Structure formats: C-alpha cells, structure tokens
Amino acid sequence: MVLKSYSKINLSLIINYKLKSGLHQIQSYFCLINLNDKIKIYKIKKKKDDIIFRGPFAKHVKKSNNSIIKLLKFLRKLKIISSYYSVTIIKNIPVFSGLGGGTSNAAFILRYFLKNKITENVLSKVEKVVGSDLRLFFYKQGFLENLKKIKVLKKKHKLIFLLSSPNISCSTRKIFSNVTNYSKKIKFSFQETNNKKRFIKLISSDKNELQSIVEKKHPVIKTLLTNIKAEKGCFFSRMSGSGSVCYGLFNSEGNAKKALNKMKTKHPKFWFSIAKTV
Secondary structure (H helix, E strand, O other): OEEEEEEEEEOOEEEEEEOOOOOEEEEEEEEEEEEEEEEEEEEEOOOOOEEEEEOOOHHHOOOOOOHHHHHHHHHHHOOOOOOEEEEEEEOOOOOOOOOOHHHHHHHHHHHHHHOOOOOHHHHHHHHHHHOOOHHHHHOOEEEEEEOOEEEEOOOOOOOEEEEEEOOOOOOHHHHHHOOOOOOOOOOOOHHHHHOHHHHHHHHHOOOEOOHHHHHHHOHHHHHHHHHHHOOOOEEEEEEOOOOOOEEEEEOOHHHHHHHHHHHHHHOOOOEEEEEEEO
16 A cells, blocks of 8 residues: 655644643644655564655654654554554655654554544544644644644635755754744634635735744745745745745746746755645
C-alpha cells in the first residue's frame, strides 16, 4: 500500500495563552496542500519494524526517534495493531519547517490502520505521543478554534502557493519558549469563510504570531517574505507554523510560477515549490 501524506499550511496563527501542560492554546486557519511524502507500508513477519527514509529531506529525520516509530509502538500498546511493518517514506516535505511533515506521516498511517474511523478518544491519546497538530491532518481546510476543536470550512477554496525553505531548522519547542505576548480569542464566522474573496481578505489581515520571533533569530526570513510579497499577484506572504518555510498566496498559478523563477535567481540556495490546496 502506498499512501500520500499531505503537508499543511498555517494561514494564520494566534496564541491565546499557555496551558498547564506546557503547550500553548492556539487558533489557526489552515489547509492541506498537495506537497506530500510517499509512504509504502506492508506487514512483515519480523518482531521489529523496518523503517526507511529516502528522498530529498531524508537526512534530516531522526532515524531512532521519529513520529512513525512512536506511532507504531503506541498503537501496539493500545492493541489497535499487533503486527510489525516495513515502512518506506520518501521525504518530499522539508523537515522542521512548519509544514507538519512528521505529524502528517503519523496521521495518514493512523488513517490507514483505522480506515478513517477514528474516535476522539483514540485521537486524543495518539496526539499526546505524536504531536498536538495531529488532528489538522483529518481535514482539508478548517479553523483550529482550540487544540481540541476544529471548525470545518463548508466551502473549500482553491488556493495557490509559492513555498520556500531557507534551509533553517526551527525547533517548535524553542520557538514557543520565546512567546511572551498573548492575544484574545478570535471568533469564527462561516459567512466570512464561504466566499473566497472575503476569506482571502480575512486571512490577509491576520498574522502568524510566531513569525516575529523567528525573524528576530533569523533575519533572512523577513527578507525572504518581503521578496515574495513584492512579486506580482501575491496577496500576502507569511511563515507557516513555527517555521522556517515561508509562503506567498497568489492569485494564479501563472504568477506563482513567474515568481518562482525570479525567487530562484535571488535565492539560488533555497528550496522552492509551487503547491495547491488538496
């Protein structure tokens, strides 16, 4: 069986407060995009999982401690599975980038084992082991109202992005440890999200409250975002999650491709890609 493990983009990210657990309560408009890892998985007779990472970003994955190892071990503990598996992952999603690649891998394997019939009880248990953003990967587009609740967008919008990785690894834990300011909760409105123009206006006026922290540590992020925003057809540029992948939301694939060519000239050592919502 070959699975597509899609990445996500945080279209906005608001930090409300810090929980007793150490995690932060956040709100975020998000979407899944067609940039994906390929996962080949099948049952084996061995008493140990055989996990192999290949592809452009494989070297950045921790081979002895990653989301897939944690997931398979925990699912056996829960007695959801009993067998062992050979898993080969082609890593096309940049690692430590804010696109949720590792969590996505775990989410889509979990969906495979449970045939998409996942209860809140199982989801809550698994996300404690894999990551608090696990539930995002069960919805194509939505609004994370809090860490436990997602409002699904009734109208799915076709969005086009130019993505860029400046080859910086951002630790989510370290970035969040520098958060000192918090914002009031925002209210979700189906009316504002059902119309594409209103939705783009809504998220354009929003922000990622982790971005300034990363920009301070890595000024190249601010430069990259400024350059993307200056390209024709770009509504806005922003960092996804805790970074370091930056993106621009464009009004057409043609303009996104033209911007891609220009940006490759300006930043020849950076990774770039065009992506669309799934």
